[in-house]
Amino acid sequence: MASVSLKEIIDKMKLENLTPELDISKVKITQPDINRPALQMAGYFEHFEATRLQIIGFVEYTYMQGLTQEYKEEVYNKLLSCDIPVIVFCRELQPDPFFLQVALKKEVPILMTKKATSNFTAEIIRWLNVKLAPCISVHGVLVDVYGEGVLITGESGIGKSEAALELIKRGHRLVTDDVVEIRKVSDDTLIGSAPDITKHFIELRGIGIVDVKSLFGVSSVKDTQSIDLVIRLEEWDKDKEYDRLGLEEEHTEYLGNKIVCHNIPIRPGRNLAIICESAAANHRQKKMGYNAAQELYTRVQNSLARRRDEDDEE
Template sequence: MSKVTIKDILDKFKLELISGEDGIHRPVTVSDISRPGLEMAGFFDYYPEDRLQLLGMTELSFLSKLNEEDRKFRMQRLCTDVTPGIIITRGLDVPEELIEASEREAVPVMRSPLKTTRMVSQLTNYLELKLAPTIAIHGVLVDVYGVGVLITGQSGVGKSETALELVKRGHRLVADDCVEIRQEDQDSLVGNAPPLIEHLVEIRGLGIIDVMTLFGAGAIRSYKRITMCINLENWDQTKRYDRLGLDEDTMKIFDVEIPKLTVPVRPGRNLAVIIEVAAMNYRLKRMGVNTAQQFTQKLQETIREHDD
């Protein structure tokens, strides 16, 4: 189901509703915006009727040059039973033929004082954000040194306790237990907490803790771009863990792959410090410094020198 209706757009952009009030609960299912220039000229073969339609000065000026019969016919074709709504920009006068057709088909016609290009830009950004693919993942999201770290692992492995320790060390909590993740563009994942558990952490033995109340507004974030994933798992003596950092595993969410590290958990390991170092090391790699590769190169050079 769509997350956006025409009423949401009316409220968000403070648009003036001209006609078609019966259709304000129509869903908006695509983020693309249409400026029906060819349709004004009578070509409806490829009319994208499921998009929001924007009429600016160019479209309305052309429409005013047509005879009354053509104006009526084209406005009737413009207003279909699936068209979510029509927006008139620049505060221009709305043609009577459009008002009549919109009332007949219950297609909301709205007006904005903004220029057409500005309206298209703002609408597109808003719809792409609201209609982005979304998934919920069991885990914790923390902002560590500006790096969005998604902490995953089985229930009871210590994710929430680790997040609480990171908050105590000056980092910021985004979400605990459940992280809602949306793909905002081709290579960007943004996570946030569901409204019900925003700013809250569950610690077994203590219960629910309000991080913002305890540590202040600087200890939380509403959302954060996810940059890497750290998976916590109970120590398995039979498993071989990466000790150099050369193995680069990834985690795929939607179409985006992010680096993934597996950190074994056992008594005595300071997971908060490990995650801090992992975040700093990730930033170093982004700046072109790969310690594991440098060490390996030096080791190979030393071996070659010894053999010679």
């Protein structure tokens, strides 16, 4: 199961640790969802998702301030006895000393942030969704072309890296070469990134490893990119029928998400970089509502209709 260490969350979100006495090195967050324990403070613990990151905002804080000492002893002990990984107080709200005392006793880390509750909640959920998303690794090259994430796949040695290098020279950006880590961050979005060990490197047969960031500058690389289009390179087969109109789109599936896929036959003399650029621009145009293949089909149909009308008139 994917997890994020509490220390990484503290560093990323710039949180203040109010319980430095506790060892947080082994605390892990395994769910991207959060919980605001307002109902638990009122004594309702049915269906309580204790393993989520707990957030206390102004509403929960003011309710806690109005509790009697006797009730605080009861509800704080019951709440903090659950398997809670961490509690975050927003808006720099300071928990009362008794709450901190019970938290230390139950070994529940207490953190604090300056951010408003809604802003912090949105940010932590978005970030955790990316970090804890289902992930697979595929063989290919991911390039940002005109803002479209183009995943180039195909047999080893077919020319994926060379196509990516030419795209980089034409002003586009490399995300990863050889191994693409794909994360499903939502039902509609796949995000691709590079393993840390191969980030910004390209392997060119006959030359070796090339550091794209050093050769072409920081503007030639990118850490992550949504995957919008797949281009599958394959050897030219003269006996195979290839799509020449593009009226019907083919799809490939990763982690349950379908992505538009083009099968591009390779033969000497074809410029792969220009083909990838054209495919990305055409895909972007389709998303904006214009389909060139459909426009051609409409023109042909209109032309045939006009000819039929002229024949009828004669």
